Amino acid sequence: MTTKIVETQDLHKIYDKNSAKPYEALKGISLSVEQGEFVGIMGASGSGKTTLLNILATLDQPTSGSVEIDGQDVTHLTFNQMADFRSKKLGFIFQDFNLLETLTARENIGLPLSLQNAKAASIQTAVTSAAEKLGIADLLDKYPTQLSGGQKQRVAAARALVFNPSIIFGDEPTGALDSTNARELLDTLTHINQQGVSILLVTHDPFSASFCKRILFIKDGKIGDEIDAGDKSRNDFYQEILEKLGTFEQ
Amino acid sequence: MLFKISLSGIKARWKDYLVLFSGMIITTAIFYMFEAISTNDKFTTGSPVGQSAKFVFIFGSILLAIITLVYVFYANNFLMSMRKHDYGLFMMLGAKSGVISKLIILETIAIGFISTIAGIVVGIGFTKVLSSFLASQIHMSLTDFSAFYMPAVWMTIIMFLVLFMIAGFLNARTFVKTSALQLLRSGQQSDWKQPKAIRLWIQAVLGVLLLAGGYYAMYDIRKLKLMAVGIGLVTIVLGTYFVFNSFFVMLLQGLQYSKMNAKGLNSFTLAQLKFRIRDYTKILSVVSLLFALALGAITVGTGFQSMVPKLAQGNGYYSVALTNPSSKLKSLVGDIKDKSTVTYQQKVDPKAKRVYYNADQLQAQPLKYSKFTDRAALKSRVSTATVSDLKKTDSNAYQELWSLQSPITKSFQIKIVHANTFNRINVKANKLLLVRANNVDASAPTLTKITNIQAKQYGSSGTQLMAGSFVTYQLLKGIFGSLEFMGIFLGIAFLAMLASCLMFKILSGAASDKIRFDMLNKIGTRRSTLKHSIILQIFGLFTIPGILGIIDVVFGLQMFSRGGLLVGGAYQTFGVTTAGFLILYLLYFMVTVMIYSRIVVPKTKVEK
Ligand SMILES: Nc1ncnc2c1ncn2[C@@H]1O[C@H](COP(=O)(O)OP(=O)(O)OP(=O)(O)O)[C@@H](O)[C@H]1O
Ligand SMILES: [Mg+2]
Numbered sequence: 044m045t046t047k048i049v050e051t052q053d054l055h056k057i058y059d060k061n062s063a064k065p066y067e068a069l070k071g072i073s074l075s076v077e078q079g080e081f082v083g084i085m086g087a088s089g090s091g092k093t094t095l096l097n098i099l100a101t102l103d104q105p106t107s108g109s110v111e112i113d114g115q116d117v118t119h120l121t122f123n124q125m126a127d128f129r130s131k132k133l134g135f136i137f138q139d140f141n142l143l144e145t146l147t148a149r150e151n152i153g154l155p156l157s158l159q160n161a162k163a164a165s166i167q168t169a170v171t172s173a174a175e176k177l178g179i180a181d182l183l184d185k186y187p188t189q190l191s192g193g194q195k196q197r198v199a200a201a202r203a204l205v206f207n208p209s210i211i212f213g214d215e216p217t218g219a220l221d222s223t224n225a226r227e228l229l230d231t232l233t234h235i236n237q238q239g240v241s242i243l244l245v246t247h248d249p250f251s252a253s254f255c256k257r258i259l260f261i262k263d264g265k266i267g268d269e270i271d272a273g274d275k276s277r278n279d280f281y282q283e284i285l286e287k288l289g290t291f292e293q
Numbered sequence: 294m295l296f297k298i299s300l301s302g303i304k305a306r307w308k309d310y311l312v313l314f315s316g317m318i319i320t321t322a323i324f325y326m327f328e329a330i331s332t333n334d335k336f337t338t339g340s341p342v343g344q345s346a347k348f349v350f351i352f353g354s355i356l357l358a359i360i361t362l363v364y365v366f367y368a369n370n371f372l373m374s375m376r377k378h379d380y381g382l383f384m385m386l387g388a389k390s391g392v393i394s395k396l397i398i399l400e401t402i403a404i405g406f407i408s409t410i411a412g413i414v415v416g417i418g419f420t421k422v423l424s425s426f427l428a429s430q431i432h433m434s435l436t437d438f439s440a441f442y443m444p445a446v447w448m449t450i451i452m453f454l455v456l457f458m459i460a461g462f463l464n465a466r467t468f469v470k471t472s473a474l475q476l477l478r479s480g481q482q483s484d485w486k487q488p489k490a491i492r493l494w495i496q497a498v499l500g501v502l503l504l505a506g507g508y509y510a511m512y513d514i515r516k517l518k519l520m521a522v523g524i525g526l527v528t529i530v531l532g533t534y535f536v537f538n539s540f541f542v543m544l545l546q547g548l549q550y551s552k553m554n555a556k557g558l559n560s561f562t563l564a565q566l567k568f569r570i571r572d573y574t575k576i577l578s579v580v581s582l583l584f585a586l587a588l589g590a591i592t593v594g595t596g597f598q599s600m601v602p603k604l605a606q607g608n609g610y611y612s613v614a615l616t617n618p619s620s621k622l623k624s625l626v627g628d629i630k631d632k633s634t635v636t637y638q639q640k641v642d643p644k645a646k647r648v649y650y651n652a653d654q655l656q657a658q659p660l661k662y663s664k665f666t667d668r669a670a671l672k673s674r675v676s677t678a679t680v681s682d683l684k685k686t687d688s689n690a691y692q693e694l695w696s697l698q699s700p701i702t703k704s705f706q707i708k709i710v711h712a713n714t715f716n717r718i719n720v721k722a723n724k725l726l727l728v729r730a731n732n733v734d735a736s737a738p739t740l741t742k743i744t745n746i747q748a749k750q751y752g753s754s755g756t757q758l759m760a761g762s763f764v765t766y767q768l769l770k771g772i773f774g775s776l777e778f779m780g781i782f783l784g785i786a787f788l789a790m791l792a793s794c795l796m797f798k799i800l801s802g803a804a805s806d807k808i809r810f811d812m813l814n815k816i817g818t819r820r821s822t823l824k825h826s827i828i829l830q831i832f833g834l835f836t837i838p839g840i841l842g843i844i845d846v847v848f849g850l851q852m853f854s855r856g857g858l859l860v861g862g863a864y865q866t867f868g869v870t871t872a873g874f875l876i877l878y879l880l881y882f883m884v885t886v887m888i889y890s891r892i893v894v895p896k897t898k899v900e901k
Contacts, residue, residue: 100815102814102815122819123821126817126820126822127817127819128817129815129816130816130817130818133817135816137812137815143561143809143812145564145567145568146560146561146564150554153555154561154816155816155817156555157555157556157557157558157559157560158557158558158816158817158822160556160557162555163552163554166555
C-alpha cells in the first residue's frame with residue numbers, strides 16, 4: 044500500500060472575498076499525490092496553478108476545503124506553524140531568485156537546516172551529501188554570481204533536498220533557463236525522484252511536463268483532466284501532452 | 294495620460310511618500326529655523342557678541358546647507374527607488390524618453406515645492422518655540438523677535454527649489470541612460486562580489502593605523518599645535534573610510550567562519566551586513582564623521598556654558614557690590630539663597646580722588662578674594678585678605694577690592710587707614726554691601742534684577758564698570774550662550790539629517806531585499822526570525838558608525854581640553870549630551886526598523 048503525501052478535498056479559493064468584485068480562482072479541487080510520485084500540474088495562464096501551489100505549500104490558505112500533507116491537516120495552522128512546517132517538510136524550487144547572492148552555495152544549501160537549529164557539523168555532512176547527489180560538490184564555495192543558470196538551479200535543488208523533505212514543489216522552475224540548462228535541471232529532478240522523493244511541478248511547458256509521471260490539467264479553477272505516463276517513452280508522452288493541450292484548451 | 298498613471302502610482306505608495314514628505318518637511322523646517330535666527334539682526338545684535346556671533350552663524354549655515362544637500366540626495370534616491378519600476382514600464386511601453394524626463398523633473402520639483410512650503414510653515418512654529426526656550430535657557434533677551442522673517446523664507450525657498458531642480462535633472466538623466474529592462478529588473482539582482490583578501494588586509498591595517506594616528510595627533514595637540522587639527526582631519530576621514538571598507542567586513546567575515554554562522558538566519562544576517570557595509574562605505578563614513586561633529590558641537594557648546602560660573606567666580610569672589618543699597622535692593626539680596634554677605638564702611642573724597650576704608654573693620658571681618666591656582670583646570674583658591682595685603686596695589690586682594698568699587702569710585706585710589714583717621718574724615722560714610730552667591734546659576738535671575746537696577750542708577754555707560762563677578766558671568770554667558778546655541782542647534786540638526794540619510798539609504802534597498810525575504814519566507818522562516826534578522830542588520834548599520842563617532846568625539850575633546858581651549862573638563866557634559874544624542878538616534882533606528890519591516894516582511898495571507 045502506498046501512502047498519500049498530498050491530499051486535498053474540495054478546495055475553494057476566493058480572492059478579495061469581501062470586496063465588490065470577489066474572484067473565485069479555485070472551484071473545488073480534490074487531488075492526491077502518492078509517496079514517490081512525480082506529478083505535473085498544467086493549465087492555461089490564469090487557470091489557478093500558482094494559487095493551488097501556494098495553498099499546497101502553506102504559503103496561502105484556502106477559503107474552504109482541506110489540505111493534508113504527510114498526514115497533517117495544514118489548513119488551520121498559525122503563521123509560525125506554517126513556517127515551521129515548510130522548513131521541515133517542504134522543498135522549493137522557483138523560477139527565479141532561488142538563491143541569496145550574498146551567501147555561498149554551501150551556505151545557501153545549509154540555510155533550511157540552520158533554520159531548524161541543526162548542529163554545524165551535521166549541516167556540513169548533509170550539505171556535502173546533497174551536493175554530491177547533484178554533482179555540484181566542487182562548486183560549494185562559490186557565490187551565485189559565479190555560477191551558471193543551470194548550476195544555480197541545481198544548488199536550489201540541493202537546498203530543497205538537504206533536509207529530506209516529504210515533497211518538493213516547483214513553480215515553473217525551468218522558466219528562466221535556456222533549453223540545455225532546463226534539460227539538465229529536469230534530469231536532476233528525475234534523478235531525485237528516482238531516489239524516492241515526491242515532486243509536484245507546476246508548468247505550462249509541455250517539454251517540462253513530459254518528465255512527470257502523471258499530469259493534472261486545470262481549467263478555470265477545476266481539474267479538467269488527467270493523464271498518466273505509464274510505460275510510455277518520454278517522447279510518446281510528450282506527444283500525448285501536446286494532443287491533450289490541443290483538445291483541452293479549446 | 295501618463296501623468297494620471299504616474300499619480301496613481303504615488304497613491305498606491307502613499308505611506309512611503311508620507312515618510313519622504315515628513316523627512317523633507319522637517320529638514321526644510323530646520324533650515325528655515327536656523328536661517329530665521331541667524332540672519333535676524335534682532336537676535337544677533339541683542340547678544341553681547343553681536344557681529345562675531347553672526348559670523349559663527351553664517352559658518353553654521355554653510356555646514357547646514359552642505360548636509361542638507363547630502364540629505365536631499367538620499368531622500369531623492371529613496372524616491373527614485375520607489376518609482377523605478379513604474380517609469381521602466383512606461384519606457385517599455387514606448388513612452389519617449391523626453392516625456393519621461395519631463396514627468397520625473399515635474400514630480401521631483403512638485404514634491405520639493407510642497408515640502409518646502411509645508412516645511413517653512415512648520416519651521417515658523419519651531420522657531421517660535423525654540424527661540425523662546427533657548428532665550429530662557431541662556432538668559433538671552435529676544436525682545437520683539439518675530440518667528441516669521443521674510444528674508445529667511447526667501448533663502449529657504451531658493452535653496453530648496455534649486456536643490457530639487459538639480460535633483461530632478463539628475464534623476465531624469467540617470468533614467469534616460471538606463472534601459473527599460475534594467476529599470477524593471479533593478480533591485481532584483483545585485484552584483485555582489487567577494488572582495489580580494491589581500492586588498493582587505495591592506496585597507497584594514499591602513500585604516501586602523503590612520504585612525505590611531507589621527508587620535509594620537511589630537512591627543513598630542515600641545516606639541517603639534519595647529520598641525521594636530523590638519524593631521525586629525527585627513528587621517529580620520531581616510532581611516533574611517535578604510536575601516537568601513539575593510540576592517541568591519543573582515544570582522545564580519547571572521548564571524549561567518551565561526552560556528553555561530555550556522556545558527557538560524559545568522560548566515561543571512563551577517564552576509565547582508567557585510568554586503569551592506571561595503572555598499573554603504575561612503576554614507577557610513579559620512580555618518581560617523583558627522584555624528585562626531587554633531588556630538589562634538591553639542592558637547593563643546595554645553596561644556597563652555599558650564600565653565601562660566603567657575604570662570605566668573607575664579608575672577609572675583611563677590612558676585613555683586615552695592616553702595617548704599619535701597620530697601621528694594623536689600624530685599625532682592627534677601628531673596629538670594631545660599632550666600633555670604635559682608636558690609637564695609639567707606640568714605641569718599643572726590644577732590645583727592647580717594648576712597649577710604651577702615652583698617653580695623655577690614656581686620657575684624659576680613660575681605661575674601663579668589664585666585665586661580667590652575668587656570669587650565671579652572672581651579673581657584675579662596676583666601677582671606679590681610680590689611681597689609683590690601684595695601685599693596687599689585688596684590689590679588691587689592692584687585693578684588695578695587696573690582697568691587699562702584700563706577701563712580703572706580704578710578705579713585707583706595708586707602709586703608711586706621712580707625713581714628715577714618716573717623717576724622719569729615720564726610721558721610723557709605724555702606725558697601727558685598728554679596729557672594731554660592732550658586733550663581735540658581736541666583737542669576739535675582740542678580741540680573743540687581744544689576745539692572747544698578748545700571749539705571751549709574752547710567753548705561755557704567756554697565757561695563759559694574760562691580761562684582763556677576764558682570765563677568767553675564768558677559769561670558771552671552772558669548773558662550775550663542776556658542777552653545779549653535780552647538781545644540783547644529784548638533785541636533787546634523788543628527789536628525791544624517792540619521793534620516795541613513796534611514797533613506799536603508800529604505801532604498803528595501804525593494805530589492807523584499808525578494809530575499811520572500812524567498813526566506815517560502816523556505817519556512819518564521820516572521821519573528823525575519824524581524825529579528827532585520828533588527829540586527831539595521832542595528833549594525835546604525836551602531837557601527839555611532840560607536841566610531843563617539844570614539845572620534847572622545848579623542849576630539851582631548852584636543853579641546855589639552856589644547857587649553859575648553860578649560861576645565863570637556864568631559865563634564867559629555868555623558869549627558871551623548872545620552873540625549875543616543876535617545877534621538879535610537880528613535881530613528883526604531884522608525885527605520887518599522888518602515889523597513891513593513892516593506893519587506895511578507896504579509897500574512899491567512900484569512901480569518
Ligand atoms: N492575490 C490575488 N488577488 C486577486 N486575484 C488573484 C490573486 N492572485 C491570482 N488572482 C487571480 O486568480 C486567477 C488564478 O491566478 P494564478 O496565479 O493561480 O494563475 P496561474 O495558473 O498560475 O497563471 P500563470 O500560468 O499565468 O502563472 C487569475 O485570474 C488571477 O487574476
Ligand atoms: Mg503562475
